Amino acid sequence: MGVRHINPEGLHRSPAFSQAVVVEQPAKTIYIGGQNGVDADGKVVGPTVGEQARQIFRNLATLLESEGATLANIVHWRIAVVAGHTFDEGVAAFQEAWNRNDPPPAITVHSVAGLGPGFLVELDAVAVV
């Protein structure tokens, strides 16, 4: 596996994301479907972005561990937050879950009109091991 997080000269640099992530083969790619703040029974864990985001990071960790990976293996994630809610609590959840020594993934963030019933935030991802 060869994975490089790039932030070339001339582009804005942020500790919160990488501008792009380059994957050289051979590699194992994990396509992670939209994760929501639900427990193992599919029940929404709470009515706030913060609670749901923390559960999403737990679910991601569970998924990735089952493939011998961690959050650090995510190369791109896409976050959707329901309009009228900010992602501030989601950022806080990310900061709790993420090891700051790892280069962050590429990121896309949309405010959307809606998600599934009770969901305020959804996160899908591509991970590479």
Next chain:
Amino acid sequence: MGVRHINPEGLHRSPAFSQAVVVEQPAKTIYIGGQNGVDADGKVVGPTVGEQARQIFRNLATLLESEGATLANIVHWRIAVVAGHTFDEGVAAFQEAWNRNDPPPAITVHSVAGLGPGFLVELDAVAVV
């Protein structure tokens, strides 16, 4: 090609989607752009989510067949439905088109403010052969 659909212990399990799909190389990857309910002339086939979704699944089948693949090769799809419409008819179209013996893809669903003119639903996908 090695493709595994995973639903690890501790995550909600649903017949409608897989939590993630793992792709081991070598594999051929097909990036499918946003498909809409349009015919071969680009004309919208009808004013309902159901009609448009059925056409989308026909278009997907056409695309995949041209690469020796089927719907079962999709590893992740992302569905966008225009706000104010439910995806219920889209789910019905999926159930008609999908072979229940195949493990379902990872999925992301957003309700969005809008799509191209006349479009109520859009579906893009990554498939692996």
Next chain:
Amino acid sequence: MGVRHINPEGLHRSPAFSQAVVVEQPAKTIYIGGQNGVDADGKVVGPTVGEQARQIFRNLATLLESEGATLANIVHWRIAVVAGHTFDEGVAAFQEAWNRNDPPPAITVHSVAGLGPGFLVELDAVAVV
């Protein structure tokens, strides 16, 4: 690297996009996070879709050049425009930036409720070299 842009018989054909792009291995994949109309200091370059889209294409070019690639290496891009704005100026910016002799990428376009502060348009992409 083997990359083929496909538009099979029976699907609508447009000069603006390919229906799908097929990637045969080995290939290097670049996951490009949501790009916005910001300069190297992260400052939004202007209050119109056109200005922001032109900056996005410049940023994409910078990113891709740092990996020995060009816009032509993009296989799929996903565009989000804030509701109430059309993407017409974005299309014009694309036409300025894109070499018409290259087969266009697969595309997904959503009108979303919102993006980060000051952003009217966001574009993420997968490129293959």
